[in-house]
Amino acid sequence: MKHSVVLEYKRCRGCTTCIKSCPTEAIRVRNGKAAILNARCIDCGVCIQVCPHKAIKSISDPLDMLKKFRYCVALPEPALYGQFHNMDDIDIILNGLLEIGFHDVYEVSKAAELVSDYQRQCITGGVDRVMPQISSACPTVLRLIRMRFPKLIPNIAPVITPVELAAILARREAVEKTGLKPEEIGVFSIVPCSSKVTAALTPDGLNHPVLDGAFAIRDIYLRLLSAMKKLRGQELRPLSSSGIMGVGWAYCGGESAARMGERYVAVDGISNVIRMLEEIEDGRLPEADFIELNACVQGCVGGCLTVENPYGARMRIKKLMKGLPVSRNRFTFKGKDRDVVKFDYELQYVPVFVLDQDRAAAMDKLAKIEALEQQLPGLHCGSCGAPSCRAFAEDVVLGRASEEDCIFKMRERMQYMAGSSDADEYLPAPFRRKREPPHGHRK
Amino acid sequence: MEPIKLTYHVEGGDLIGAGEASSKMKMALKKLDLPQETIRRAAICMYEGEINMVIHADGGRAEVEIAMDHITIRMIDSGPGIPDVDQAMEEGFSTAGEIARDLGFGAGMGLPNMKRYSDEMKIDTTLGVGTTVTMRFNL
Incomplete structure (x- = not known):
């Protein structure tokens, strides 16, 4: 598996800050430099945040990648919306994306509303599932469960992430609109964390990647910001197409709220996530029916590749929600087409902590x-x-x-x-x- | 193959911290790639045992023995002992104090759960001396 979290050899001074903070004990210092045990890395990005020498980073794709495709669609994660001061219209951000090289935009929050509606239909339809259901939205959490909590794999909702659904639907729409072949269309996510950069090309539960790449919010931020400034006073293309429920997926608790169940817990921060998984594993939380787990503090707004602090970003997103309808998208797929949100296969146990097979x-x-x-x-x-x-x-x-x-x-x-x-x-x-x-x- | 012996100290008076020993044991058992369901049962029993020791006996120690074909957990305390073991084994019977109950413990399910989730359970208790609960899990 190719990880996005990598060490910049020259900057690393071999201090021991990162090894202590790694939740899977995946880092060692050898010969004066840190070394990541790849099999154990879950791309949580904690080491990126704590490294005092900025020697650990996440490699995302360069924006030049867009030139390889005839038509490019941006899939902004809703966490992006919380990164700007004095912002009262999501369309400014989305139009800004068109200015920096994308031909179209498909909001991840739109796909999130589809996923939430699908989940609600499963609840009311009485689909038989292992309780409590665990959210499949955070790729770091999925990797953690696969390595350390295999007993809980059947509890994971077998549903692809909103960004993956957005990629599938955006490519379909673009093919229809442009008449180009699917491979001539580039579909790129704009993501808040290293975990989603890795997941873009090595997804969990899908046989093949559905994205062509991922850009870190941090890496495109300045270009996007100056493009947005130039748009001031100009007429904007109406692109925003999601409501409160979709945008709320940006922070901890949003996914649970959109699911409209009552007996849920929403957990943020990787150490809290681990503690919660321990309790669920021992059946110590029998009354909960849904567990939302976010590796980052405050959820995706706390991703290691964002710009703003998570609390401020959350506040701004809440403000942006004020003018939005509750939800603007329904999951209307019928019959076999409904499988578009489902995993291709059941997730597998990765026994990296096992001392010996015998x-x-x-x-x-x-x-x-x-x-x-x-x-x-x-x-x-x-x-x-x-x-x-x-x-x-x-x-x-x-x-x-x-x-x-x-x-x-x-x-x-x-x-x-x-x-x-x-x-x-x-x-x-x-x-x-x-x-x-x-x-x-x-x- | 000699059985492996692991010993965990359970701190008295710390209801919130209870579960630490079970958590550590769970990690050790996972490293051996033992059957997940057995690990879960052992962890549940150990956690219940920890809670019992914290509430009734001011802590104690847990001795875990892992052999090729079974795991044995011994929860050993020097608490007041159990006056009536049959009564203590009844579901819903509890002598837990108010503080423990306020925290949601003391439902009277500790020992019954330990019996239910283990393959064999034995209680040795002497009033004023202490209690040892021994549980076996077949592999």
Whole structure:
């Protein structure tokens, strides 16, 4: 799998900030540089946000990609709408997109309304489903569940994301409108996070990508802003075609509100998401029927590739909603056509945390990890390049590190070799043992 | 293959923090790729056991033993002991205090759930000395 989250080698100074914040312990520091364990990365973007040297970034497509296609459609995520000051008309943003090189716009919020309507029809139609249903809207959450909570895979609503539905429908419309072949049309999402950049080309639940690429809000922001300024006073093409329900998907709770159920929980922030999944897994929340999980704080407005702070963006989106109707799109597909929103296949478990496929071998490794962890200082100092002593013990047993990469283990060995306890007496302040103050210190 | 022994400390008086041991055990069991349903049952039982220890016994410890064909969980506390085990096993019977009830605990389902979700359960209790609940899960 190709991830959008990558390390800019030159900028990385090998500090240990990112390794501690990674929710799947997917980063190690080796030879002075961070290294991402690709199989474990869920593209949440937390490392991008915490890196003090701006060395971790998400590679999205350059805008030049548009030149490869004869007709290009922009699919703006609603989180984009919250990025501008003094904005009272979504059409200014959408017309701005036409100015920077797109031929047409298909709002992701429009597809979101279709998804929500479909979900409501499933509820009233009494479609049999595993409860509680878990939202499939956040690709990072899907990857997390596939790796760490396989028991909950059947709970995931088998529905593609609004941006994917938008891509399918936008391409169909463009083919009809222009008479071009589907492959001559470029369909690009404008996204708030690394997770959606990755998902554009490696989607979950779809056999083939439906997008031609993704642009980060952050990367097109300035060009879009200046295009929007030039539009001032000019007549705008009416493009906005969604209501409060669709636009609300930009923040945590919006998807749940549009579903119109009452017994839902909407969770934001990756650590809260993990805690919630633990509880659901143990059946500790039996009354909930829908779980909306957003990896980012405040939902998509908190994505690592946005410009504005999530709270301000949310406030602005709420203001923009004031003039909008509740919902402007209904899911009217009939028969087989209804399958357009469904996954092509059921999501599969990705056992990246499993120590060994063979149970006896896995048990042997776990026993060794436990034994080694007991001997480690438990300071989680990060000097070994692993996020915790536990993760380090696992690295050693799995052959990713050697025991002497722990400076405390190394020190023990040096003391032993020197044959005296005085050898290498110096320790940095956090690791020193407390000494009694000298007599007469206090008066 | 020697069974693996894991020990978790359960802090007394911390109802909100209860579940930490079960969460850690769950991660360990997942790393062994044991059957998901068994992991779930073991985690549910451990969580119920943790809650019980916090409410009634000011904490204790959980010992987990993983063998090739089964998991054993022992919840060991030095609390007041259970005066009438049969009564304690009745659904809905609880001696939990007001604070625990206000937090939504004390529904009297702890021990019944532990019995329901484990393959075997045994309670050893002595008044004034403590209680050990042993649960077995077949693999």
